[in-house]
Amino acid sequence: MMERGRKNQKCSSFCNPSMPGATAAATSISGGGDGGGGAYGGDVNAGILDETVLMLVFRSLNWDPHVICVAACVSRRLRAVARRVLFRELCISRAPRMVSALTSGGVAPAGRLGGGWHALAKLLFFCCGCAAPTRFFTPDRAAPGHFVGASRFSKTSGRSFLARRCWGDLLFVSDPCEHPAAGRGGGEDLGAYRGVFRGFMRSRTRAWLIGKQAELETKVRCPYCGARVWSMTAAGLVPRSASKRLGSHEGSLEYFVCVNGHLHGYCWLAHLSTDDDDEEDDGDDTGDDGKHNEEDAERNVEF
Structure with a gap:
């Protein structure tokens, strides 16, 4: 059993x-x-x-x-x-260092995280895939969710997903999980990624969304805690650095953030040639401000 x-x-x-x-x-x-x-x-x-x-x-x-x-x-x-x-x-x-960063500074009173610990555990070990088309992202077919053997979460990657006005926030984002897309032209695969904000209730991202009266999505829910979500694409908070970080063409991605601070999204991942791989290896790991984040807490979460 x-x-x-x-x-x-x-x-x-x-x-x-x-x-x-x-x-x-x-x-x-x-x-x-x-x-x-x-x-x-x-x-x-x-x-x-x-x-x-x-x-x-x-x-x-x-x-x-x-x-x-x-x-x-x-x-x-x-x-x-x-x-x-x-x-x-x-x-x-x-993920001890990631959890320490998410709970430090009194942002998680009594060790309580937004959405609960089970939601964070699911986010660490479960790729939600892409169950249905959204307003700005239309896959050829659904990509089912699944457990993953290992995931890498990085706050340097997370910084690439923050608009300049929200750079003071701390966000961990995973590398995209690749799903073969049958019938997709251009040799692109569907990428699904996920992340979590530290202290989302006090974040600049949430304050901007509330201040601009951004509307919550009616047909999309957070796959990790079931809460309602904002489309960052609809809110105009998707920086160009997000596409660069994912290895996706600009405009070929969408991601959502729920009221508890969980992020999930999709993109089209282009297959890289050998020359492209060399260019990626030689490139600088920088944010929009051009400064390397030496305090990155990239961690591999494995079974």
């Missing part, structure tokens, strides 16, 4: 937090709402439901995200513990 669960790449533990029962489960596991005993009273959390036992078990498994997903599918209580504890430890274990 565990093996079948490992192969199921769309486990419900990585689902919209608004799913039926999720709120009730979180209330129950935290000891509220039932009027008696609570989660820590009596033998409610004895044995495998004891958080200390769960921590030891999953630490011995090196916080395998597939196994955590399977465990979260077993019951509401386990799902609530996974969302509150296990996914947090997974993120800290696999």
Whole structure:
């Protein structure tokens, strides 16, 4: 049963937090709402439901995200513990410096991230693909989401996705995940990428979107937390440096940012020749201001 669960790449533990029962489960596991005993009273959390036992078990498994997903599918209580504890430890274990940057400076009170730790864990290990066409990006066919074996997140890359007026923000963005596009002319593949803002509620990006009364999308939701999103293309906040960073032609990309600060987007990736590869290797890794960011925290997140 565990093996079948490992192969199921769309486990419900990585689902919209608004799913039926999720709120009730979180209330129950935290000891509220039932009027008696609570989660820590009596033998409610004895044995495998004891958080200390769960921590030891999953630490011995090196916080395998597939196994955590399977465990979260077993019951509401386990799902609530996974969302509150296990996914947090997974993120800290696999991307410690990135998590430290996202939570430092009091931007995550009591260690709480916008959208929850399960959303960040999904963002680290799951490529959302491209399920349907959007206003500014029309693939020939849908690209399904999938777990990824390794991902590289970089705040230098993230800076390339910030308009000049928003350079004070800290954004981590992954390298694009390549999906072959059947029937696409010019030898281009579909690229899907994702990222996360540090302290999005206090960010310049959010302040600009709110100040300009940018409209939230009606047909697109964040694939990581289920929240509503802004199209950065529609808002006019896509800098030219984003296309350069992705290796895509200008105007051949779109990305969204949700109200919790998660970014996801798509682009067309041109196949590089050998000469193109040499040029990329010789080029400077700079932002729009021409200054190399020596404090880049590029990390490989692996299973």
